[in-house]
Amino acid sequence: MTSTSARTVEAIADFAALVPRITGSISAVSSFLIIYLVFRSEAKLNTIYHRIMFGMSVADILSSIAMALTTLPMPKNDDPWWTEDPWMNKWYLGEAFWEEQTKIGNRQTCTIQGFFFATGVIIMFSYNGMLFVYYACAIALRMKEETIRKRIQPFIIGMPVIQGLCSTVPALIYGYYNPIRNEAWCTLYPMGDFPVYGKWFGFVLGLYFAIFFGEIVISLALIIWRVLQNGRTLARRDDQEDTPQHIDQRVRAAHRNSKLIIVQSLAYAGAFFLTISFPFIRNIYNKHLSDTQIDVLNKLMVTFMPLQGFFNFVIFLWHKGTIFVFSIGGL
Amino acid sequence: MVNPEDEEAAEPGVYTPTYYDETFNYPLPLRTNQMQQGSSLPTQAMFHGPVECRYLRITATTTRQFFLKIPMQIQILWAQKSRTS
Numbered sequence: 001m002t003s004t005s006a007r008t009v010e011a012i013a014d015f016a017a018l019v020p021r022i023t024g025s026i027s028a029v030s031s032f033l034i035i036y037l038v039f040r041s042e043a044k045l046n047t048i049y050h051r052i053m054f055g056m057s058v059a060d061i062l063s064s065i066a067m068a069l070t071t072l073p074m075p076k077n078d079d080p081w082w083t084e085d086p087w088m089n090k091w092y093l094g095e096a097f098w099e100e101q102t103k104i105g106n107r108q109t110c111t112i113q114g115f116f117f118a119t120g121v122i123i124m125f126s127y128n129g130m131l132f133v134y135y136a137c138a139i140a141l142r143m144k145e146e147t148i149r150k151r152i153q154p155f156i157i158g159m160p161v162i163q164g165l166c167s168t169v170p171a172l173i174y175g176y177y178n179p180i181r182n183e184a185w186c187t188l189y190p191m192g193d194f195p196v197y198g199k200w201f202g203f204v205l206g207l208y209f210a211i212f213f214g215e216i217v218i219s220l221a222l223i224i225w226r227v228l229q230n231g232r233t234l235a236r237r238d239d240q241e242d243t244p245q246h247i248d249q250r251v252r253a254a255h256r257n258s259k260l261i262i263v264q265s266l267a268y269a270g271a272f273f274l275t276i277s278f279p280f281i282r283n284i285y286n287k288h289l290s291d292t293q294i295d296v297l298n299k300l301m302v303t304f305m306p307l308q309g310f311f312n313f314v315i316f317l318w319h320k321g322t323i324f325v326f327s328i329g330g331l
Numbered sequence: 332m333v334n335p336e337d338e339e340a341a342e343p344g345v346y347t348p349t350y351y352d353e354t355f356n357y358p359l360p361l362r363t364n365q366m367q368q369g370s371s372l373p374t375q376a377m378f379h380g381p382v383e384c385r386y387l388r389i390t391a392t393t394t395r396q397f398f399l400k401i402p403m404q405i406q407i408l409w410a411q412k413s414r415t416s
Contacts, residue, residue, distance in 0.1 A: 181380075182379070187378045188374060188379055189370060189378065190379050198371060199371055201371070201374060202370065202371020202372065202373050202374045203371070203373075205371075205373035205374055206371070206372070206373040209373060279376070279380070282380065283375050283377075283379075283381060284372070284375070284376050286380065
């Protein structure tokens with residue numbers, strides 16, 4: 001490859017193949033640390049929050065490791081898979097993108113990488129939505145942990161796993177995980193033909209997004225409504241000086257905790273949106289973007305998308321630290 | 332399988348895509364607003380990104396060019412088979 005454009009493409013491929021190895025590894029280690037801290041804590045997996053964080057972390061480890069491996073699980077250059085479609089061979093491997101990158105896998109390793117990536121991402125954002133549902137039940141609806149555990153926990157813990165596996169296992173069975181030009185890891189579809197159930201899968205994925213946004217909007221609305229109501233109650237108690245002090249402190253602590261949880265939930269959702277926004281913008285508005293803008297979005301995507309676990313770890317630590325500070329202040 | 336870009340194998344004018352890039356020497360995909368058959372917006376947004384459709388130039392006048400959309404590999408194979416038979 002000697003031309004300028006070919007060298008540019010090679011530089012893009014180098015960046016896309018290298019950076020996720022660093023960011024993906026950071027994310028996987030961060031998620032392992034969350035699991036470690038959960039099991040080191042006094043509550044271990046006895047609280048629903050810890051169970052959700054455990055699920056999120058496991059899902060993140062799957063997707064982060066898949067992303068961190070980048071081109072390694074892709075088939076080698078001489079694998080017959082690349083020549084099944086000569087046009088695709090040139091475009092996806094050829095001089096265009098991944099030919100110069102290290103590849104030591106085969107079709108099966110690529111499929112496994114794509115499966116873990118897709119499953120991890122779907123389970124991750126589904127658990128993110130379930131965190132909102134849990135907080136809505138605990139704060140807005142004032143359900144006790146024991147009640148949530150009995151009535152809602154199977155849904156909160158089980159649904160993300162079902163959602164993730166139901167949507168990605170068919171592609172695993174029929175082999176629709178392939179290398180693609182935009183990402184340095186194998187993922188759903190391209191290369192040759194598309195699955196016959198593609199439209200159905202798109203509908204299901206769209207439904208997941210709708211459920212996710214619905215969970216966030218409804219839960220946040222309920223939580224904010226409860227916080228405002230508690231704030232008004234506190235204001236009234238400030239006027240009534242005969243309120244017993246221990247009740248007053250308990251209400252104030254609950255109010256403070258609710259506000260903390262709003263910030264924490266938004267931080268988890270914000271971290272998810274940060275990681276997912278760059279591929280979304282690039283993939284949806286591709287036709288309206290210049291090559292430079294697409295290049296910038298590509299770089300942002302391969303940098304931030306594998307970092308979800310790291311952001312989760314920072315928020316998890318911040319939440320635990322803030323609770324610790326509150327508990328000291330309350331003594 | 333016959334390589335469409337193999338000039339000896341292909342009849343002149345049948346497999347001559349307009350968009351031969353001088354650097355890469357193979358037909359580049361055209362950017363269009365069309366969704367690749369079989370996919371959907373949520374899947375495109377989350378996973379594979381836009382998949383450019385392939386076009387084959389079938390003829391051209393002085394002012395216009397006419398293209399045939401080739402969304403799937405199977406159609407190329409069918410065209411090759413019909414040509415060689």
